[in-house]
Amino acid sequence: MLDINRILVVGAGAPLGLDIVRRLAAMGKTVMAAYRTPRPALEESLTQAGGVPVQMDMGNRDDLRRRLTDCDAAVFTPILTTSRLAAPLLRSNQPAVFFSSNNVAVVPEDPIYAGLATAERTVHATAPHTVILRPTMIYGSPGSGNLSRLMLAFRRWPVMLRPAGKALQQPVFFRDLGGVAVTALLGPEFAGRTISVGGPDVVNLRDLYAKVAAAAGVYRPVLPVPVGIAARFVAGLQSLGMTAPVSSHQLQRAKLDKTARGTDVITTETPLETGLQDLAEALRRQGRL
Numbered sequence: 001m002l003d004i005n006r007i008l009v010v011g012a013g014a015p016l017g018l019d020i021v022r023r024l025a026a027m028g029k030t031v032m033a034a035y036r037t038p039r040p041a042l043e044e045s046l047t048q049a050g051g052v053p054v055q056m057d058m059g060n061r062d063d064l065r066r067r068l069t070d071c072d073a074a075v076f077t078p079i080l081t082t083s084r085l086a087a088p089l090l091r092s093n094q095p096a097v098f099f100s101s102n103n104v105a106v107v108p109e110d111p112i113y114a115g116l117a118t119a120e121r122t123v124h125a126t127a128p129h130t131v132i133l134r135p136t137m138i139y140g141s142p143g144s145g146n147l148s149r150l151m152l153a154f155r156r157w158p159v160m161l162r163p164a165g166k167a168l169q170q171p172v173f174f175r176d177l178g179g180v181a182v183t184a185l186l187g188p189e190f191a192g193r194t195i196s197v198g199g200p201d202v203v204n205l206r207d208l209y210a211k212v213a214a215a216a217g218v219y220r221p222v223l224p225v226p227v228g229i230a231a232r233f234v235a236g237l238q239s240l241g242m243t244a245p246v247s248s249h250q251l252q253r254a255k256l257d258k259t260a261r262g263t264d265v266i267t268t269e270t271p272l273e274t275g276l277q278d279l280a281e282a283l284r285r286q287g288r289l
Helices: 017-027 042-048 063-070 080-089 110-127 149-155 173-185 205-216 227-239 250-254 272-285
Strands: 007-010 028-036 051-055 073-079 098-099 133-136 159-162 194-198 222-225 265-267
Touching: 007 017, 017 028, 017 042, 017 073, 017 173, 028 042, 028 250, 042 051, 063 080, 073 080, 073 173, 080 098, 080 110, 098 173, 110 133, 133 173, 149 205, 149 272, 159 205, 173 194, 205 222, 205 272
Parallel strands: 007 028, 007 073, 028 051, 073 098, 098 133, 133 194, 159 222, 194 265
Antiparallel strands: none
């Protein structure tokens, strides 16, 4: 591994960033845990994780440059369309990890992911030694907007609707993703690579919904419906000011397999059922499940 001691983690206030801070601190690293917006008890959480809290706005190039100058390496957890601005500020061969999305390979024609692909090329052209991770669906944090929202919906609704079809998902547990980020940052063999990261289980939507319901401890009828009907249902909920289990943007991609793509893939270890149980316990501790 590289001799790296001082590390900047941007987005440390989010669950993935906090996990990365905790892992690096446990290895004896000095971790500058950067966050943008102050929240109650945030600095205390970062300190307890072993980090040094730093309030920072990535839009402030002078501040970001100064922080990078003071560190040996950096991890940028905000999505690449935001964090790409840091690439030109990295020193020559300064190790860094950025996050993109596996959907860049799944739906390359989508404007959002076409933009991410452009950002990937820009980062590698500017800082060719850096690592870009493309995770599949990230889950496990109570504040995430995918499987945690679906789990809570099983509690709320007497009947659940899911998009019909046999599309596959490969969810990755957020703590596993944090471990991959740390390994990629400290391992010189990862420099310059773009790596897709997925969990160990590949499931269709029927099985995914069943596993989420089991982890939540609730059992509801689940009705498969065509994507068009589901989209109208979501639009109706949104018109009433209600939150649907899935977004209209997610429904548009419901027919596509979202397994880890590419020739450079890392498969993580936490089984889906284990990660969902962890998520359910976290939601119960918050009094939400």
